[in-house]
Amino acid sequence: MTDFPLLALVLGPVLLAEALLARHELMTYTAGWRTPATDLPEGMPYARGVDPGGPPDAYLVYLDGIGKRRFRDTRDGGRLVEALIAGAPELRVLGQVQPYSPLADPLADRPVWEWLRHHIGLLLFLHNVMQIFVAADHRYRPLYNRAVGDQIAHQLRRAGYLPGSGIPVVLLGYSGGAQVAIGAAGELNTQLRAPLLLITLGGFHNGANDLTHVQHLHQLTSAGDRIERVSTWIFPQRRRLLRHSGWNRAVRAGKITVHRLDPATHVGPRSYISPEALLPDGRSHLGRTADTVIAVIRAHRGATAAPVSATTGPPALAGPVAGHRVRR
Structure with a gap:
């Protein structure tokens, strides 16, 4: 216990500095002082998967958790993206979006952050954690949603997406990537007029964003995931009491299906x-x-390909996925 005041003394200024830096990048984007990055490193494709010569069944954008620092790196070294590409060759997959940078600027490419990575690596994670809370803050949320939504829309167009084509766009958000994915939906609808399917994996999000423009959200979760459970504690919009939050309105509309992946944990072996x-x-x-993930996407494609009745609305999802709609 004697070390706690010292720890607080050290981390307090660090957290304050991180909070200010996270807001500064968003303000820089909003004021137009810097133009968001648009090009990928030489030789890096804008999407992988199905042959770009033909339209895919869907575009999948993977938004990784707080470990995302580069265009290429992911929490698991890219294994999930590789597994999705191998298991669903009909998809075109994008994994390079920077969910924790409104300027689409990877942390690892910034000289100061590269030095910190070798000396105080924890700060890289703290920076991305702070970006999640900026994205969740009601004062900055609309700006952050527009910034990252614009980044995703741009990357999709570079990957071959034609606005108004009707090809579904799937946003797969892991951990804090769920906050970004849900927030970006409105901007993507505006720019691309795309059918949107959201999948959260251990999603850490505040439940405040509007899900009106999302066809469905699939929540992949586990009883062993303590970090996702924390988000339901600290964000009141995820609780039943706030009936008019974006999350609870979507629940009542039957837009959220839960899939249990017990006994998986959020991180670790x-x-x-x-x-x-x-x-x-x-x-x-x-x-x-x-x-x-693949079964959910294929079931969604099968359901939306079926005729829609003017009286009954779109058909329910069907397929080999064990899940249940959230009802309140």
């Missing part, structure tokens, strides 16, 4: 994306997560 942790059926946690 038994996480959702662990290739070592095995299930009784012999699949790894990574394999099951990829299978579930």
Whole structure:
């Protein structure tokens, strides 16, 4: 206990500085002082998967958790993206979006942050954590949503997406990436007029964003995921009491389906994306997560391809995915 005041003395100024830096980048974008990055590193494709010569069944944008620092890196070294591409060759997959930078500027490409990565690596994670809370803050949320939504829309167009084409766009948000994915939906609808499907994996989000423009949201979660559970505690909009929050309105509209991936944890050797942790059926946690995401997308495609009745509305999703609608 004697070390706690010292720890607070050290971390307090660091957290304050991070909070100011996170807001500064958003303000820089909003004021137009810097133009967001638009080009990828030489030789890096804007999307992988189905042959760009033909239209895919859907575009999938993967928004990683707080470990995202570069265009290429992901929490698991890219294994989830690779598994999705291998298991669903009909998809065109984008994994390079920078969900924690309104300027689409990877942290690892900034000289100061590169020095910090070698000396105080924890600050890289703190920076992205602070960006999540900026994105969740009601004062900055509309600006952040527009900034990252614009970045995603631009990357999709560079990957071949034609606005108004009717091809679904799937946003897969892991951890804090869920906050960004849900927030970007409105801007994507405005720019691309695309059918939007959202999938959250251990989603850490505040539940305040409007889901009107989303066809459906699939929540992949686990009883062993303590970090996602924390977000339901600290953000009141995720609780039933606030009936008019974006999340609770979507629940009442039947737009949210929960899929249990027990006993996976948020991070660590038994996480959702662990290739070592095995299930009784012999699949790894990574394999099951990829299978579930693919099944959800294919079921959605099958459902939306069916005729829509003017009286009954769109058909319910069907497919080999075990899930249940949230009802309140």
